[in-house]
Amino acid sequence: MVALSMVLVFLLILSRGESELDAKISSPEKATEWRDPEPSLQGSCQPASSCRECILSHPSCAWCKQLNFTASGLAEERRCARRQELLARGCPPGELEEPRGRLEVLQDQPLGPGTRGEGATQLAPQRLRVTLRPGEPQRLRVSFLRAEGYPVDLYYLMDLSYSMKDDLERVRQLGHALLLRLQEVTHSVRIGFGSFVDKTVLPFVSTVPSKLRHPCPTRLERCQPPFSFHHVLSLTGDAEAFEREVGRQSVSGNLDSPEGGFDAILQAALCQDYPSVGQVAQALSAANIQPIFAVTSATLPVYQELSKLIPKSAVGELSEDSSNVVQLIMDAYNSLSSTVTLEHSPLPPGVHISYESQCGDPEKRESEAGDRGQCNHVRTNQTVNFLVTLQATRCFSEPHLLKLRALGFSEELTVELHTLCDCNCGDTQPQAPHCSDGQGLLQCGVCSCAPGRLGRLCECSEAELSSPDLESGCRAPNGTGPLCSGKGRCHCGRCSCSGQSSGRLCECDDASCERHEGVLCGGFGRCRCGLCHCYANHTGRACECSGDTDSCISPDGNLCSGHGRCECNRCQCSDGHIGALCEQCPGCETSCERYRDCAECGAFGTGPLALNCSRACASANVTLTFAPILDDGWCKGRTLDNQLFFFLVEEEAKDKVVLRVRPQERVDHTQAIVLGCMGGIVAVGLGIVLAYRLSVEIYDRREYRRFEKERQQLNWKQDSNPLYRSAITTTVNPHFQEAGSPLL
Incomplete structure (x- = not known):
């Protein structure tokens, strides 16, 4: 067995106040409310038959409880929509039912170091009440302060197998040294001691009685029988007691069985071992124990991998005689505590949680998201923050308690979780006069009719349903077609439209309008009967165009820098110009490109700057001339009416440019005409070849079909062939004897 020394560091955090997990939360009267800004809501809101169903369908849904809100023929399900849509349809803000989740701080003791580490507050807040609307996230901030001089309990658990014989004497001298080193970082230190050897059951060790009595290699050595675990010394601040108890210990033998087949069979059959790493990690976490594995170099890689599975654990390399164990423990302690x-x-079922860690200095803060929050290298008296996001996907009938804590510390944040799954409209009224003089229950603006009554306001009875007069109100004037256009139900002579249909006979589809970026009417209008009715300052088939032009104004005050037009509050640049404000012109660095538009608008009144020439070209002095072109310094302009003009930049200064524009010349199109004729001849030739090849293919296929048809109509005679003889097979049995034949 390889030498192994394992130390468990238990960081004891003094608790304050109630410690029971199910302790009552402080009374709501003393609570203060803490709200985060409203989260960003995306997605669509579908019609629902009740306010409860509405708010559970999507977090963006609201319910209008105004009486007679759907009097225009819409179904009561259309009371459920996004807030903006309901307001646009005339629902008063006071009649909107839009419950939101909330955070209430019940206890928030400020962070502080306390007195010499005693009574310090390291985790804040301490108690919260969180009400979750399904689908709507709620975010809370948790702060942690690493206090100085917090109490430390160290329990030294040592392997007393035979391979640790040389290390036992070194460990006896550890007590005083460990206490001195730990007292450098905290004022309250206690130390304890325990030991282990082997698990004395099959298949872990040999159970031969003689081996159990004398496990050491020779019987002359003082050696105690193997054992699983012995608790030797409780936590104490007395270093002499530690050294005294360790001095009484003696090693035992190594009885590990090399055969692990039974253990493997058990794992394969039951997926369970004794104990599993998961059980160890869970037990250590529940007891706030942070283990430090001190192992020799031979097993260091194994325990480094094991440490990844156990939260808040550390691994250190132990020298052969354990001489570095004090420094090893101090290094591991510093790593764990930071x-x-x-x-x-x-x-609870249906609740999801995520963390965002904010570590480091405020000016250099970095965030990391994950299923737990973690900050490394936290200095003493430094505060780190964690943003915890909670979200529910279902409702639960009673509150649930959720505990948040920093591993290794006993302080906890208790979160009382509630779900918000119903509306509190405040208008519940049995036998309401609004519901046909007491024929139903009024709740959230909707009538729930008494047995035997029907209709939006419970205005008719079941016996009247088959009346032709009532059905006539749900059909077209000519009496044909399905009831309510097949898109709703006829209740008491009035159509109750389903889905996104509307109109007296549900003839309109309010979900078939144009969409912009996947949103109906671009989110800037309402869909009515297949057409978008845009809000103010928006136009377009999908209300996608904004009437504003502020995004098109360039720094010089021009619209699109004078090189384009503004459409839907976005610049549409002229040829040769790019950029959000058409401010870029690749290749316009030369004078020719820079002043071409000014030359055209100044001389002829045309071009991109024709409407703004005086302001855009204020520094340009344009003169029309008939002078001939003498050199290559003239710039080529655009083609106007099949003619080309040239201009010359005679003088270019910071505030003045002199342009001389030459009369237009006709453009010679001879080359273009020749190339066009040649291309036409080639195209006609290819067309003739393709037509001939197609006609040949059609003719061949027709002849082949006629040949197949005639071949199938022939009647072949089925007479036998006189030259054909069938095969004759003769079989002779040598053991067969005819009757009367002598036997040989």
Whole structure:
């Protein structure tokens, strides 16, 4: 067995106040409300038959409880929509039912170091009440302060197998040295001691009685029988007691069985071992124990991998005689105490949680998201923050308690979770006069009719349903077609439209309008009968165009820098110009490109700057001339009416440019005409070849079909062939004897 020394560091955090997990939360009267800004809501809201069903369908849904809100023929399900849509349809803000989740701080003791580490507050807040609307996230901030001089309990658990014989004497001298080193970082230190050898049952060790009595290699050595675990010394601040109890210990033998077949069979059959790493990790976490594995170099890689499975654990390399164990423990302690890991207790069904860690200095803060919060290298008296997001996907009938804590510390944040799954409209009225003089229950603006009554306002009875007069109100004037256009139900002579249909006979589809970026009417209008009715300052088939032009104004005050037009509050640049404000012109660095538009608008009144020439080209002096072109310094302009003009930049200064524009010349199109004729001849030739090949293919296929048809109509005679003889097979049995034949 390889030498192994394992130390468990237990960081004891003094608790304050109630410690029971199911303790009552402080009374709501003393609570203060803490709200985050309204989260960003995306997605669509579908019609629902009740306010409860509405708010559970999507977090963006609201319900209008105004009486007679759907009097225009819409179904009561259309009371459920996004807030903006309901307001646009005339629902008063006071009649909107839009419950939102909330956070209430019940206890928030400020962070502080306390007195010499005693009574310090390291985790804040301490108690919260969180009400979750399904689908709507709620975010809370948890702060942790690493206090100085917090109490430390160290329990030294040592392997007393035979391979640790040389290390036992070194460990006897550890007590005083460990206490001195730990007292350098905290004022309250206690130390304890325990030991282990082997698990004395098959298949872990040999159970031969003689081996159990004398496990050492020779019987002359003082050696105690193997054992699983012995608790030797309780936590104490007395270093002499530690050294005295360790001095009484003696090693035992190595009885590990090399055959592990039974253990493997058990794992394969039951997926369970004794104990599993998961059980160890769960037990250590529940007891706030942070283990430090001190192992020799031979097993160091194995325990480094094991440490990844056990939260808040550390591994150190132990020298052969354990001489570095004090420094090893101090290094591991510093590493563990500077790592802050925030985790939670088991979540109730349907609740999801995520963490965002904010570590480091405020000006250099970095965030990391994950299923737990963790900050490394936290300095003493440094505060780190964790943003915890809670979201529910279902409702639960009673509150649930959720615990958040930093591993290794006993302080906890208790979160009382509630779900918001119903509306509190405040208008519940049995036998309401609004519901046909007491024929139904009024709740959230909707009548729930008494037995035997029907209709939006419970205005008719079941016996009247088959009346032709009532059905006539749900059909077209000519009496044909399905009731309510097949898109709703006829209740008491009035159509109750389903889905996104509307109109007196549900003839309109309010979900068939144009969409922009996947949103109906671009989110800037309402869909009515297949057409978008845009809100103010928006136009377009899908209300996608904004009437504003502020996004098109360039720094010089021009619209699209004078090189484009503004459409839907976006610049549509002219040829040769790019950029959000058409401010870029690749290749316009030369004078020719820079002043072409000014030359055209100044001389002819045309071009992109024709409407703004005086302001855009204020520094340009344009003169029309008939002078001939003498050199290559003239710039080529655009083609106007099949003619080309040239201009010359004679003088270019910071505030003045002189342009001389030459009369237009006709453009020679001879080359273009020749190339066009040649291309036409080639195209006609290819067309003739393709037509001939197609006609040949059609003719061949027709002849082949005629040949197949005639071949199938022939009647072949089925007479036998006189030259054909069938095969004759003769079989002779040598053992066969005819009757009367002598036997040989």
